Amino acid sequence: MTALLRVDNLVKEYPIRAGVFRRQIGTVQAVSDVSFELGHQETLGVVGESGCGKTTLGRSLLRLIEPTSGTVMYEDQDVTAASKKEMRSLRRNMQMVFQDPYASLNPRLPIRDIVAEPMRIHGVSKKEAGERVGDLLRRVGLLPEHGNRYPHEFSGGQRQRIGIARSLALRPKVIVLDEPVSALDVSIQAQVLNLLDDIQHEFQLSFIFIAHDLAVVRHASDRIAVMYLGRVAELADRDALYEQPAHPYTHSLLSAVPIADPRRERARKRILLQGDVPSPANPPSGCRFHTRCPLAQDRCVAETPELRDVGSGHQVACHFPIAPGETLLDRVGAMGRTVEIAST
């Protein structure tokens, strides 16, 4: 597989400033040494809890946030080293859909102009842009005559369709979708997920699909990266990740998600992780998950685990990964430790 997008050791640091002179007193590593590849027409899901760096990662890929170090390669072009002019042409190929369908559309522009704006910036003639807007609106399930209306006249789901139409305007190859359905009601969520599925095939798109909802990510992705405190904890094919998670964090995360099926829910043993996600400003030493990990040992405190392959592309950053067929509970039991189990 030749990768369409290749990310190597990407880091984004933010300064922590304090005092009258806003002196820098430290740094937060929001994204810490992240590497992955994205293939043609592939969807890579990125999941994690708030503060894990998934949004920062998505934005760094398009340099909407300037990464601190590392490289992002689009085909054979270095995105991270591109000049302003080169970046502009790169953005034709790389687009973004934002989470908040209310904040990401200019309230003063009719949606015709919102969808046409990328084309205007990239020098598509007015006539051609006008024609394409009608097609795009129709493609995302709206009507060309909706073009004269303003964002406030649309519901959340329709606005997200408008954002998708805008992202498609320049016929990109890669779209970064940052929580594209999390602001929507479930019945509308399914409409938008199906739409994304359709346009991916029709326009031969690759997606980076950022979300916190594990069920949505499983539905939408081919491969999935699980992030914790700025790092990739595990990266694997969808089914391998959900059925044979190797990282204790992935295990606990999957175990924490309630399933909308009472019988399965009653039969399950749900592991309750202790504590909160630590602050990224002061991340734990070694493996960042060790403060909450039921398997943590001395080595985890001292040494940061690298992301390594445990077979057929299944990558995990853990010193003591869980083997296929083994569960976190088995391992905890074998170590003579206990974890808290939810009471229902």
Added chain:
Amino acid sequence: MTEPLLRVDSLGVGFPSKAGVVQAVTDVSFEVHPGEVLAVVGESGSGKSVTALAIMRLHAKSTIITGSIDFDGIDILGLDDDQMRSVRGRDIAMIFQDPMTALNPVFTVGNQIVEAIQAHHKVPDDVAWKRAVELLEMVGVPEPKRRAEQYPHEFSGGMRQRAMIAMAISNEPKLLIADEPTTALDVTVQAQVMEVLREVQRETGSAMILITHDLGLVAGSADRVQVMYASRVMERGSIDEIFYESRNPYTRALLDSIPDLGGVRERLEPIPGNPPSLLNPPPGCGFAPRCSMAVSACSTVVPELVPVTDGHASRCIRVDDLVPVGGAA
């Protein structure tokens, strides 16, 4: 069956606006029994939170409220403001979605719990403070003595929600209303907070109304479920009746539209269209324009909520055509 703790009868809640009255809750009747968890599910604008706020009498004076709410023999809508204040927070307590805006940023967490206790019980400060620390410990706040002296901004989201729960149970209410209690939290913390809520509810024996849009949360936490759509109750039943034997097209469509964590369903089945406006709603069943089973009569008359079996009821004129599918939901 035991005597219900709460009986809501033909509740209507309307908000006057320049364009007319927005009818957010229409003809809602239900009961909550002591010790049970009733989940109220629905999408945004379905009327689930507005119903809860009406029980707490937290609506503005201009709100048009009709029907009756009987709580443990008390006519809630007939109380004056002073009488209501003595019920609210003592017999009925509420947990809100966003703990940051529900807690007062300028008082310590301990002080706020003390305030909640002293609003209903004449106890000296030191006794109330001791009780506040005990409550924080009960909801799993580590180092409760030290944490009680901290301000809300020093608490993480999950800890704030625990503090809210501590405050809500401080007077051992008979009814807890939890309005999207874990929606603002991460999944691992959500699981912790739900566990605390269930433990507390079991220990104090209080009944709970759990308002949520998350069907997964419902599956693991509720005894009975009430599904709302466009201001009305669409279906009500035991958890298994709703998930496996639903007799309502909206409930079924809602369950079909969620992606499954366990297996992979390649294509989702979304509900077409959008919910109706509650200002001048169209006649007939609110779901008819989006319903795959709708017939012409659906857009003329609003169907009644009819009993299917004891405790299971559905609002659909084609309820008899919706035979239980059994097994898979």
